[in-house]
Amino acid sequence: LESLRLRLRSEGTPKERGVFWRRLMQSQAPDQVLARQEASADKIVEGLLSGENISAGEAFLVGAGPGDPDLLTFRALRLIQMSDVVFYDRLVSPAILSLLPDDCERHYVGKARSDHAVPQDQINQRLVDEALKGRRVLRLKGGDPFIFGRGGEEIQQLAEAGIPFQVVPGITAASGCSSYAGIPLTHRDHAQSVRFVTGHLKDGTCNLPWDELIHPQQTLVIYMGLVGLPEICNQLIAHGMPAETPIALIEKGTLPDQQVHTGTLASMPEYVAGRKIQAPTLTIVGSVVSLHSTLNWRSGQ
Numbered sequence: 001l002e003s004l005r006l007r008l009r010s011e012g013t014p015k016e017r018g019v020f021w022r023r024l025m026q027s028q029a030p031d032q033v034l035a036r037q038e039a040s041a042d043k044i045v046e047g048l049l050s051g052e053n054i055s056a057g058e059a060f061l062v063g064a065g066p067g068d069p070d071l072l073t074f075r076a077l078r079l080i081q082m083s084d085v086v087f088y089d090r091l092v093s094p095a096i097l098s099l100l101p102d103d104c105e106r107h108y109v110g111k112a113r114s115d116h117a118v119p120q121d122q123i124n125q126r127l128v129d130e131a132l133k134g135r136r137v138l139r140l141k142g143g144d145p146f147i148f149g150r151g152g153e154e155i156q157q158l159a160e161a162g163i164p165f166q167v168v169p170g171i172t173a174a175s176g177c178s179s180y181a182g183i184p185l186t187h188r189d190h191a192q193s194v195r196f197v198t199g200h201l202k203d204g205t206c207n208l209p210w211d212e213l214i215h216p217q218q219t220l221v222i223y224m225g226l227v228g229l230p231e232i233c234n235q236l237i238a239h240g241m242p243a244e245t246p247i248a249l250i251e252k253g254t255l256p257d258q259q260v261h262t263g264t265l266a267s268m269p270e271y272v273a274g275r276k277i278q279a280p281t282l283t284i285v286g287s288v289v290s291l292h293s294t295l296n297w298r299s300g301q
């Protein structure tokens, strides 16, 4: 930038130079420099200087993290701030949406459980259509786009249509909730492995490989498991997990109104039935949950 600044000092009006800098910062050039592809960054700079139109459309599949905007990555924030149109899910918090440029066109494509607001193939197609118009399309998803996020399906269609895209990882609910609840997912005295599964019900049951989930030194993290929670607890006990195994339910993890509910496999179904627990919730099962009472650094915040 320093050498470019010297080179451009006497070229054009200040306003023209302003336009150039903005277009440069919004182009692929900064990413190319960060990726040590300086030659291709130079090419973009020369293209912009010669007035070539490089505003071909592109798409960004971005993980927005579990809710607290402080948990966005720098790259996510940078792409959020330069998007022309956004397609976002229910799990993307209002605080994160407030970071979008004022003139960014917003489309809600979220789903309530079992009620798909916009069918998945239509979302995929709309991303392609908007990028083909030459726009910068932001697909903003809760958590990490590649963990129970269908991110793979969405970029497959972009790839088939030849649209340039990038994927930005996000802090997945398991990481965000475990940190903010003071429940380490692994710990030398408790668990040497951790397993992420979905507790989503299909035809009223969870199709999980129960026998594989029963390991004394393994933490189990269950996404989308609130409705199926009684069945999950009962099945784990039926397949040999001790009924006294600790379990935590983290409601609205990382958000200001986060709540952590703890109990045992035996007690949790009744506990949940007696309360109005709100989605999103994440379930953690295993002896690491016992650490919550001493490591809960957010209590009183």
Ligand code: SAH
Pocket (backbone or CB within 6 Å): 066, 067, 091, 141, 142, 143, 144, 145, 146, 147, 148, 149, 171, 172, 173, 174, 177, 222, 223, 224, 225, 250, 251, 252, 253, 254, 255, 280, 281, 282, 283
């Ligand atoms: N791609 C997302 C997960 C999408 S599946 C990720 O990586 O986090 C949706 C499930 O994620 C919810 O049903 C819930 O189990 C979990 N989840 C997402 N955000 C959460 C939050 N803030 N608090 C608790 N659970 C959350």
